[in-house]
Amino acid sequence: MSDALAPGSTVGILGGGQLGRMLALAAARLGLKTHVFDPDPRAPAGEVATLATTAAYDDHAALVAFGNSVDVITFEFENIPTTALDLLDSLAPIRPTREALRISQDRVIEKKFLQSIGLMTAPFAEVDNAEDLTAATTSIGLPAILKTRRFGYDGKGQARISSENDVPQALAAMRGAPAVLEGFVRFDREISVIAARGTDGAVACYDPGENVHKNGILHSTTIPAALSPSQAQDAVLLAGRILNALDYIGVLGVELFVTPESLIVNEIAPRVHNSGHWTEAACTIDQFEQHIRAVAGWPLGDGSRHSDAMMLNLIGKDIAAVETTSDARVHHYGKAEARPGRKMGHITRISPKT
Amino acid sequence: MSDALAPGSTVGILGGGQLGRMLALAAARLGLKTHVFDPDPRAPAGEVATLATTAAYDDHAALVAFGNSVDVITFEFENIPTTALDLLDSLAPIRPTREALRISQDRVIEKKFLQSIGLMTAPFAEVDNAEDLTAATTSIGLPAILKTRRFGYDGKGQARISSENDVPQALAAMRGAPAVLEGFVRFDREISVIAARGTDGAVACYDPGENVHKNGILHSTTIPAALSPSQAQDAVLLAGRILNALDYIGVLGVELFVTPESLIVNEIAPRVHNSGHWTEAACTIDQFEQHIRAVAGWPLGDGSRHSDAMMLNLIGKDIAAVETTSDARVHHYGKAEARPGRKMGHITRISPKT
Numbered sequence: 185m186s187d188a189l190a191p192g193s194t195v196g197i198l199g200g201g202q203l204g205r206m207l208a209l210a211a212a213r214l215g216l217k218t219h220v221f222d223p224d225p226r227a228p229a230g231e232v233a234t235l236a237t238t239a240a241y242d243d244h245a246a247l248v249a250f251g252n253s254v255d256v257i258t259f260e261f262e263n264i265p266t267t268a269l270d271l272l273d274s275l276a277p278i279r280p281t282r283e284a285l286r287i288s289q290d291r292v293i294e295k296k297f298l299q300s301i302g303l304m305t306a307p308f309a310e311v312d313n314a315e316d317l318t319a320a321t322t323s324i325g326l327p328a329i330l331k332t333r334r335f336g337y338d339g340k341g342q343a344r345i346s347s348e349n350d351v352p353q354a355l356a357a358m359r360g361a362p363a364v365l366e367g368f369v370r371f372d373r374e375i376s377v378i379a380a381r382g383t384d385g386a387v388a389c390y391d392p393g394e395n396v397h398k399n400g401i402l403h404s405t406t407i408p409a410a411l412s413p414s415q416a417q418d419a420v421l422l423a424g425r426i427l428n429a430l431d432y433i434g435v436l437g438v439e440l441f442v443t444p445e446s447l448i449v450n451e452i453a454p455r456v457h458n459s460g461h462w463t464e465a466a467c468t469i470d471q472f473e474q475h476i477r478a479v480a481g482w483p484l485g486d487g488s489r490h491s492d493a494m495m496l497n498l499i500g501k502d503i504a505a506v507e508t509t510s511d512a513r514v515h516h517y518g519k520a521e522a523r524p525g526r527k528m529g530h531i532t533r534i535s536p537k538t
Numbered sequence: 539m540s541d542a543l544a545p546g547s548t549v550g551i552l553g554g555g556q557l558g559r560m561l562a563l564a565a566a567r568l569g570l571k572t573h574v575f576d577p578d579p580r581a582p583a584g585e586v587a588t589l590a591t592t593a594a595y596d597d598h599a600a601l602v603a604f605g606n607s608v609d610v611i612t613f614e615f616e617n618i619p620t621t622a623l624d625l626l627d628s629l630a631p632i633r634p635t636r637e638a639l640r641i642s643q644d645r646v647i648e649k650k651f652l653q654s655i656g657l658m659t660a661p662f663a664e665v666d667n668a669e670d671l672t673a674a675t676t677s678i679g680l681p682a683i684l685k686t687r688r689f690g691y692d693g694k695g696q697a698r699i700s701s702e703n704d705v706p707q708a709l710a711a712m713r714g715a716p717a718v719l720e721g722f723v724r725f726d727r728e729i730s731v732i733a734a735r736g737t738d739g740a741v742a743c744y745d746p747g748e749n750v751h752k753n754g755i756l757h758s759t760t761i762p763a764a765l766s767p768s769q770a771q772d773a774v775l776l777a778g779r780i781l782n783a784l785d786y787i788g789v790l791g792v793e794l795f796v797t798p799e800s801l802i803v804n805e806i807a808p809r810v811h812n813s814g815h816w817t818e819a820a821c822t823i824d825q826f827e828q829h830i831r832a833v834a835g836w837p838l839g840d841g842s843r844h845s846d847a848m849m850l851n852l853i854g855k856d857i858a859a860v861e862t863t864s865d866a867r868v869h870h871y872g873k874a875e876a877r878p879g880r881k882m883g884h885i886t887r888i889s890p891k892t
Contacts, residue, residue: 190861191860191861191872192874205566209586212559212585213563213868213870214860214870215883217585231571232566232588234585234586468819468865468866468867469864482861483864484864485864491844503545506568506569507544507545507836510836510837510838510839510840512822513822513823514567516567516568517569518545518546
């Protein structure tokens with residue numbers, strides 16, 4: 185606890201989207217100030233943070249001023265330019281560590297890391313050109329999914345290959361970026377574990393949630409996931425292994441495919457995660473507060489849930505549901521424009537714990 | 539719903555203390571912007587509101603600019619100068635109505651109002667001078683409590699009169715302000731009902747909580763209060779009667795004394811209330827969101843609780859408990875200086891619903 189930030193200290197947040205906004209709201213409840221850095225003046229987090237800087241990630245002066253104004257730095261997305269982190273590193277501690285960022289920024293590095301600590305991933309092969317892809321489809325088999333190694337989110341930068349006919353179009357969709365071919369996993373369900381680790385090494389996990397995606401975007405998360413007790417325990421232990429291997433500080437999202445035989449790690453996200461939004465309604469201490477507690481050096485909170493829950497994302501025009509919903513926890517991200525495919529808010533309904 | 543504010547609209551909040559801060563945080567979750575008006579540049583709500591104006595309540599220009607920048611005006615305390623309200627009245631709707639403010643600003647007017655709608659209050663008598671007080675102690679009997687009619691809070695402006703010997707000191711404590719002598723009620727317990735009414739006339743009440751005061755300041759609220767089913771129902775009906783009589787919009791706090799025979803209204807507060815802070819941890823929609831929903835013209839939320847709860851105020855140096863509490867919902871108000879008697883934060887522990 186020696187390095188715990190006192191209330192009144194400032195948490196710097198790189199990225200001012202809805203995750204940054206919800207982190208800022210959680211920090212405020214703990215009496216901590218926040219300073220959000222984002223290139224977009226309309227970034228949702230700006231209007232609830234104590235301070236907001238609007239600047240590009242290559243704006244040296246703005247980064248230095250930001251770094252000097254905060255007591256710790258965290259982030260709401262993993263694709264922060266390395267040069268910005270190089271500069272900030274000397275100004276305030278960055279939590280989670282840069283190693284977690286480095287690994288999660290590249291699907292190939294991430295999968296190799298996961299395998300190195302004994303976890304299962306989908307079969308994969310690096311694809312830099314047409315020859316690689318031909319070899320990869322042969323070795324891995326079809327169907328498979330071609331994904332850019334970096335900068336993918338919400339299904340962007342992905343192309344499914346069902347037959348040889350799909351190969352040219354899939355390769356073109358990568359736009360020359362380094363890619364990875366991932367074998368298709370025949371899973372029963374997709375789940376995720378939202379896990380946290382404190383500066384003292386303590387680990388706390390929320391109960392696994394079951395995710396349904398639509399068009400590559402998370403649609404809903406249901407808690408508890410339909411798992412056997414041993415599957416649920418394995419999922420939590422697996423998340424703990426990742427946290428400890430990375431000497432992680434903060435909240436980490438782990439997406440898993442559940443097959444009859446095993447748990448296969450789909451991907452990890454070194455930040456609060458959309459599939460953990462349900463914790464806001466069903467836990468005393470939600471993932472946003474848990475993350476702030478961890479990066480501020482406070483003891484982690486109890487992650488137990490008091491209720492079962494179902495979180496529904498509100499995408500694009502779905503957001504209109506917020507105003508007439510009176511039997512659920514609603515969260516509107518304050519974005520002005522409800523573009524198709526844009527995450528605008530979410531709703532969580534709770535029910536007595538089973 | 540015709541007058542419901544769209545997300546992105548601005549709720550003006552008069553007063554930037556912890557109640558204003560928690561209202562601003564709740565509004566943010568609904569995608570509403572906030573503009574806080576407070577004379578103190580360090581007001582806790584300022585750093586989480588979208589906009590903050592630091593100005594006195596007699597600053598004509600600042601009030602006009604504030605009134606023109608918001609879509610609806612609400613408040614976190616009842617002692618707002620009438621002149622400020624006169625000015626703001628023409629610029630944006632004030633919710634709750636000024637009539638609720640007028641009544642609750644004066645203990646005598648409030649008690650007369652409560653009696654006029656058939657509710658019980660402690661016996662009382664107006665006291666403007668020593669002669670009044672002598673007459674009042676005779677008619678009401680001792681012990682009794684002398685209170686200023688206006689501007690009292692957290693036990694300030696009150697003096698207990700146990701015997702004739704206490705009279706001079708009690709009168710001096712009023713500093714010449716109009717006062718009221720209240721007969722001492724021998725109650726079993728103190729409870730409060732946090733009730734809300736929407737623009738459509740719908741009423742929603744939270745379950746009554748049981749309050750313990752120390753040194754005139756709320757110490758704890760426990761839910762559920764130890765009441766018979768009929769007492770609990772009476773308390774809720776009584777709160778609804780007050781809301782309807784005032785054509786109220788927003789959250790109202792009703793403090794009650796419970797005696798074996800009856801429920802006696804101690805006082806009402808036309809705002810979110812300290813004894814409703816537990817709703818943050820034990821309800822899907824807390825009193826702050828409920829108030830914002832009401833004043834924004836949204837449908838009221840379901841006020842049912844998922845858990846039992848105990849809220850503990852953190853006064854002065856008690857706030858140090860926030861940093862080591864990991865099994866409760868904590869709320870730190872962001873105040874820099876932990877002066878004795880100052881409300882610095884609160885903690886709510888929940889337990890399975892009984």
